[in-house]
Amino acid sequence: MNARIATLAQDQPYAQALAVSGDRILAVGSNEEIEKYLTKDTEVLSLDGKLVIPGFIDGHAHFTGIGRSLQQLDLTGADTWEDIVRLAGEAAAETNPGEWILGRGWHQAKWEKPPDPAVEGLPLHTELSKVTPDNPVFFAHASGHSCLANAKAMELAGVTKSTPNPEGGEIVRDKNGAPIGAFRETAQGLVRSSLNQALASRTPEQVEADLRKTIELAAEECLSKGITSLHDAGASFSLVDLFKKMADEGSLKIRLNVMLSESNSKLEERVADYRLIGYGGNKLTVRSIKRLIDGALGSHGAWFLEPYSDLPSTRGLQTCSNDVLEKTAQIAIDNDLQVSVHAIGDRANREVLDIYQKALDGNNNARWRIEHAQHLAESDIPRFSELGIMAAMQGIHCTSDGPWVIDKLGEERAVEGAYVWRKLLDNGTVIGNGTDAPVENVDPLKCYFATVTRRMNNGEQFYPEQAMTRQEALESYTIKNAYLAFEETEKGSLEPGKLADITVLSKDILTVPEEELLKTEVLYTIIGGEILYEKD
Numbered sequence: 001m002n003a004r005i006a007t008l009a010q011d012q013p014y015a016q017a018l019a020v021s022g023d024r025i026l027a028v029g030s031n032e033e034i035e036k037y038l039t040k041d042t043e044v045l046s047l048d049g050k051l052v053i054p055g056f057i058d059g060h061a062h063f064t065g066i067g068r069s070l071q072q073l074d075l076t077g078a079d080t081w082e083d084i085v086r087l088a089g090e091a092a093a094e095t096n097p098g099e100w101i102l103g104r105g106w107h108q109a110k111w112e113k114p115p116d117p118a119v120e121g122l123p124l125h126t127e128l129s130k131v132t133p134d135n136p137v138f139f140a141h142a143s144g145h146s147c148l149a150n151a152k153a154m155e156l157a158g159v160t161k162s163t164p165n166p167e168g169g170e171i172v173r174d175k176n177g178a179p180i181g182a183f184r185e186t187a188q189g190l191v192r193s194s195l196n197q198a199l200a201s202r203t204p205e206q207v208e209a210d211l212r213k214t215i216e217l218a219a220e221e222c223l224s225k226g227i228t229s230l231h232d233a234g235a236s237f238s239l240v241d242l243f244k245k246m247a248d249e250g251s252l253k254i255r256l257n258v259m260l261s262e263s264n265s266k267l268e269e270r271v272a273d274y275r276l277i278g279y280g281g282n283k284l285t286v287r288s289i290k291r292l293i294d295g296a297l298g299s300h301g302a303w304f305l306e307p308y309s310d311l312p313s314t315r316g317l318q319t320c321s322n323d324v325l326e327k328t329a330q331i332a333i334d335n336d337l338q339v340s341v342h343a344i345g346d347r348a349n350r351e352v353l354d355i356y357q358k359a360l361d362g363n364n365n366a367r368w369r370i371e372h373a374q375h376l377a378e379s380d381i382p383r384f385s386e387l388g389i390m391a392a393m394q395g396i397h398c399t400s401d402g403p404w405v406i407d408k409l410g411e412e413r414a415v416e417g418a419y420v421w422r423k424l425l426d427n428g429t430v431i432g433n434g435t436d437a438p439v440e441n442v443d444p445l446k447c448y449f450a451t452v453t454r455r456m457n458n459g460e461q462f463y464p465e466q467a468m469t470r471q472e473a474l475e476s477y478t479i480k481n482a483y484l485a486f487e488e489t490e491k492g493s494l495e496p497g498k499l500a501d502i503t504v505l506s507k508d509i510l511t512v513p514e515e516e517l518l519k520t521e522v523l524y525t526i527i528g529g530e531i532l533y534e535k536d
């Protein structure tokens, strides 16, 4: 009651109140109209004019990856080596003896002062080992090209003064030749392999218990950010088995739409048993196959028609052959599934459009997806709507990549086809939105801000003429993402009969000034009529 409800429904875009019964919306209207539904048992939320929207749907993220990133210490914000030692000590106090403590993202160049003592600017493990005597520690550098380990981890890995450097790597040593706990490049494998051994030696029960914990953490994180559904961009059969089990028990908290990531031969054997629509009270849907045809832009892996501007020797990489993709397309058709191919570069996008066009043979209602659709040749832009192909994009990639896109591609390609939401929308393309978390923060409000402003961290805007309107951006995160998954009759707008998946925000993101957007907080996250998150 007493809310500002942006329903995203065609016939009644705004309302004041809504009623929920069971897991569905019963009615939407004015306070007076909804009061009729009150009984003595009704739980009432009076929202003081706050904005109510359909629950956010993240259209492309890696669900267990979100949980796993939360199970590691985030060292990106550490100002000194002493900070990191303190964080490790705190983690050790909460970790059973023998269990690994993992962390990522430290960078000695970001510390306020160099560690002392140090070797080549890198800290010695002594202080770290003192606070973590019973737990092996592995802390990955922000670049991924080096790591820090403590005494326990080195003991398990059998690393001593006499261990030789492996080829392509270095065990950093003090002047007496003793390992200081820092490992460069391939030498990281010495420590990593004992971590992998520990993981491999778990019983099946432990593996499941660990994965359940990861899933619970991921769900909690999503709920705290107002997310009610998520499209999981790549899961194995065995992960789907666990999702299914959790959906049966009622312990899968948010709704998942899963893209299967298995080889063509495994799919041919088993996929018929894995197609699920609205399983477990609409908690789990599996109706899509995930593939990747190229890599990422930052590492020159995205596949382009012309060479990179900053590395003219390469046009990027094709990571999956057309033959394999054509076979995947056939399996999808045979099993009534969608295909969702990751394509970043303009060549990658063109190849996927060609493969889809051939396989779909005039059927423009299959809603096959291109994940990212990040860089497009001008002539391919209209093909999305012509062929009925969905563009599953990520607003936040535009603003985090923006500062270096022109270096990589040159201005012409950046203007023509980089994150061109406006051009795609004007052509009638359905665009979904998401974060690719944990690549980016899963927070929809950060992504929404990027989508409507295209404002980068440096304050500048990346071709703002391609921004979405506030309304379009909200649609991309709700009803359009529902459409991408054939779920637009179940969710994505607040209408009688639909699932009661609702998010309440502290500010009206459709109207507040730009600088207020990032100050918006999630007040409630409601799934199927149940309040699963409430800001305290």
Ligand SMILES: [Zn+2]
Residues within 6 Å of the ligand: 060, 061, 062, 233, 436
């Ligand atoms: Zn992804």
